Amino acid sequence: MSFDIALPSPYKEKWREAYRADKNDNPRLSSYQAPDGEPIPFIYKSIDFSGGQSVDTAEYPFFGLWSNEALNQKTQTITVHGFLRGEYYLQQRAALLDALMIRTSDDAPGFFDHPLWGRVKIVVEDYNIKETANENGQCELTLTLKRAGVSLETRARELGPQELAKPKNTALKAAKIFAKINAYYKVLLQGFGAIKKQLLAITAVLQLPQNIIDGITNEINGITNLIAQGVQSPMQLAQVFINASFSIAAAVFSAGESTQTVVKYFIGQNNKKNAVLNFLSASTKTIPIESVTVQQEETKKAFENLYLIVNLCVAAEIMMSMENATYEQTNNYWTLYTKLENRINLEDPDIYEAIVEMRSVLSIKLRQSDMNREIKKTIEKSVPLLFLSHYLDCDEDQIRAMNFIEDSFFVSGEVSYV
Numbered sequence: 001m002s003f004d005i006a007l008p009s010p011y012k013e014k015w016r017e018a019y020r021a022d023k024n025d026n027p028r029l030s031s032y033q034a035p036d037g038e039p040i041p042f043i044y045k046s047i048d049f050s051g052g053q054s055v056d057t058a059e060y061p062f063f064g065l066w067s068n069e070a071l072n073q074k075t076q077t078i079t080v081h082g083f084l085r086g087e088y089y090l091q092q093r094a095a096l097l098d099a100l101m102i103r104t105s106d107d108a109p110g111f112f113d114h115p116l117w118g119r120v121k122i123v124v125e126d127y128n129i130k131e132t133a134n135e136n137g138q139c140e141l142t143l144t145l146k147r148a149g150v151s152l153e154t155r156a157r158e159l160g161p162q163e164l165a166k167p168k169n170t171a172l173k174a175a176k177i178f179a180k181i182n183a184y185y186k187v188l189l190q191g192f193g194a195i196k197k198q199l200l201a202i203t204a205v206l207q208l209p210q211n212i213i214d215g216i217t218n219e220i221n222g223i224t225n226l227i228a229q230g231v232q233s234p235m236q237l238a239q240v241f242i243n244a245s246f247s248i249a250a251a252v253f254s255a256g257e258s259t260q261t262v263v264k265y266f267i268g269q270n271n272k273k274n275a276v277l278n279f280l281s282a283s284t285k286t287i288p289i290e291s292v293t294v295q296q297e298e299t300k301k302a303f304e305n306l307y308l309i310v311n312l313c314v315a316a317e318i319m320m321s322m323e324n325a326t327y328e329q330t331n332n333y334w335t336l337y338t339k340l341e342n343r344i345n346l347e348d349p350d351i352y353e354a355i356v357e358m359r360s361v362l363s364i365k366l367r368q369s370d371m372n373r374e375i376k377k378t379i380e381k382s383v384p385l386l387f388l389s390h391y392l393d394c395d396e397d398q399i400r401a402m403n404f405i406e407d408s409f410f411v412s413g414e415v416s417y418v
Helices: 015-019 089-101 152-158 167-178 185-204 210-228 234-254 258-267 274-281 294-321 327-343 349-372 385-392 396-402
Strands: 030-033 040-050 053-058 067-073 077-085 110-114 118-130 138-147 375-383 411-417
Touching: 030 089, 040 089, 067 349, 077 089, 077 110, 077 118, 089 118, 089 138, 110 138, 152 349, 167 234, 167 294, 167 349, 185 210, 185 234, 185 294, 210 234, 234 294, 294 327, 294 349, 327 349, 375 385, 385 396, 385 411, 396 411
Parallel strands: none
Antiparallel strands: 030 040, 030 110, 040 077, 053 067, 077 138, 110 118, 118 138, 375 411
């Protein structure tokens, strides 16, 4: 994975030489080039380049001061204003629009070329063409471009096996960060006591051999044992919670229940097995924790975030283990996963990195599973890609990823889909 946040060098250090502003030479123009396409030159008017840092600012609960933490660099955005001008500018306009309609991504970027900025890999965000009746012979254009980065799939492929973001490792990393807080002990007892009740309720409806149920129950009761022993270590309590949660996930999957129950959960069927999905979604229950002081409130927030992260990791573990799920079932689980992820507080950079990497590895796994279920169909008459997506019940981006789509308005021939 190679990425340098620095911009490429301009063509020359002196701006006149970079432009080739010499009467004996043709001036160097700006241009846009689609992936695997030809550069389309245009006349440059102005450029806006923006970037910065993603800053998390904490204001509450200390009135009169705040804390800033830079989490990452913001995406660099290039907004270009220019013209197409001349007797035959209509042909140039058509060629440029055709190029801009071609899909760009981190793995298949376009290129913006400018004498003073160099050749930059970009992803097209917006384009606008403006023509004015009293200015015949030209049109004004505005391009909004994002600098291409490194796709999640590429990052996941280039990680070594020992570096892959395994769900349980991510949960344990969250526990280590949770353990650093200045915890209020009574709030911890309330939280982990409530978690124990939820885990036992889930175990009670699992249709599994009694010896497996007993083993999981013993793990869950480890929370009570630690509390009874007077253990006040957030890390030890969190460790037992994580182990019990992943034991339930392993048991549910081994019983072949996960892929069957998830569809019932999303279509709203009443089924006592839905307790498993309610636990994973963490959407219908809140942790009953009382807080009055600042320390109690901070402990409560940290505990709730740990609870959500562990749920997310368990969901990822189940999804990575599924092999024979249908496209609909996988898509439903992905909806659940995204819903979970959006509720998590990702202020800590280490947690943010771990969850993003876990998501990228999960994305690769699901895509591989999709490819294994690949179906081919011959489309006799050309149809638009949008219509084809509805007809095949397959996402447009997925069809593009599995086929070479030259024109999204006229798709025909043999098409692969899932």
